[in-house]
Amino acid sequence: MTDEIWIIGATGRSGQTIAAQLAQRNRQAVLVGRDAGRLEAAAQQTGGQLLVSPSIVATAEKIRQQRPRVVINTVGPFTATAPLIIDACHDTGSHYIDLANDPDSLAAAFERQSRAAESEHSVITGAGFGVTATESIVVKLCAGRPAPLHVRVDMLPSMATAEGTAGEALVGSLLGSLQGRRISDGRLVPAPIGAEAMTLTLPDGTRATTAGMPLGELLAAHRASGAPSVVSASSAAPSSLPARTAVTALSTLMRWDWLRSVATRQLGRIHVKAKDAPRQHSWGHAVATWADGTTREGWLRLGEAQEFTGAVPAEIAQRLLTGSGRPGVFTPAALFGADIVTSCGGEHLMGS
Incomplete structure (x- = not known):
């Protein structure tokens, strides 16, 4: 070797x-x-x-x-x-x-x-950014404690977008993640994308809105905490009603493998303009709630995601x-x- x-x-x-x-x-x-x-x-x-x-x-x-x-x-x-x-x-x-x-x-x-x-x-x-950032906070929140009843994790990436094409790999991953999920009673169950929107005040005093999105953080946070109820959210999730409606319609269409394949090829060729990072830092966030009413919150501050x-x-x-x-x-x-x-x-x- x-x-x-x-x-x-x-x-x-x-x-x-x-x-x-x-x-x-x-x-x-x-x-x-x-x-x-x-x-x-x-x-x-x-x-x-x-x-x-x-x-x-x-x-x-x-x-x-x-x-x-x-x-x-x-x-x-x-x-x-x-x-x-x-x-x-x-x-x-x-x-x-x-x-x-x-x-x-x-x-x-x-x-x-x-x-x-x-x-x-x-x-x-x-x-990568989302799973690693939020999982690390959950591990620290739950260290030495019994499993909480509920955990919510939020990822708030900040990155500049370079000019170029979107690429089939990125588009394929996004189109494959349009079915909303959360963990309830210890199991993955359907949940609307963009649900449970929340406006967070970040440690630097700025504000950002996150909403439900079916991310790998769900499983990572569930395994790290043992919580029977877990929600993952992102600042990239659609939180307005029109955007959520559009994503729901698109997710229905993307259940057809052939259509998803065609869409992946076509959307992967779209030209993306350069765009500055939306904020100075990227953030991971988690809140855990226990049966006795105790709530603990934590953040991870990062640079560019x-x-x-x-x-x-x-x-x-x-x-x-x-x-x-x-x-x-x-x-x-x-x-x-x-x-x-x-x-x-x-x-x-x-x-x-």
Whole structure:
């Protein structure tokens, strides 16, 4: 087995950010992608070897042949890509990391717990901004206490948008996450997207509105807290009635696989204009309520959300290479503790 870190989807924004964060840690990655020209351009920024692979299926076979030590998957939709890559990592004992942030993808990863344990490698899913930021707060809120009755987590990313195309990977992930969900009585159940809107006053005095969105934070917060009732919300969720109505109609149409495939291709070509970050900081937020009426609240203050999303997989890969992992399937704070985020530039602000 080599001492390599592979980044699948290395020419995308997340892949390039992860490669840059690894370079800051004196680690170079093998950059994996479909386009040799774009891979060469990415390598000029961060260094590293190139591996051209035409598809996820082909990449899985290359993992079996070359046996990298750590594989970082940035290519969505993760419901389609993650099972193929995780299974290849099972066969080789390679550690696996992905940026999944929807309940179905996280649930599919957790179903592979037994095989990951048997293969004696670590599978870390949800290693991006939303899951990692909010899970770390829930872990701190619930430390040393019985399971709360209810947990709400909110993610408020702040990132600049670069000019370019939206991309099929991003659009595919978004279209696959249009079915609203929450956790009730310990189970995933349907819930309207954009419901339970709440205006939050952030620790810096600014205000922002978040609303229900079916994010991977649901499962991460549920597993971290044991709470039978969990809501995940985002500042990116539609909170107005017209927007919620439009999303509901679109989610009905996207149940047709062929239509979702066509929409993914077409929307992925849309030109996106450059846009400044909406606020100075990104924030994660969580509130937990217990049966005795006790409520605890916490925040995580970060810089630019995309940089954090690059730092988390890079930090995890560094730790895995130094033997800090354990066999099984985990989310980041479940494996490394809440303070994994402080190694990636985050700061917890906890209430009493």
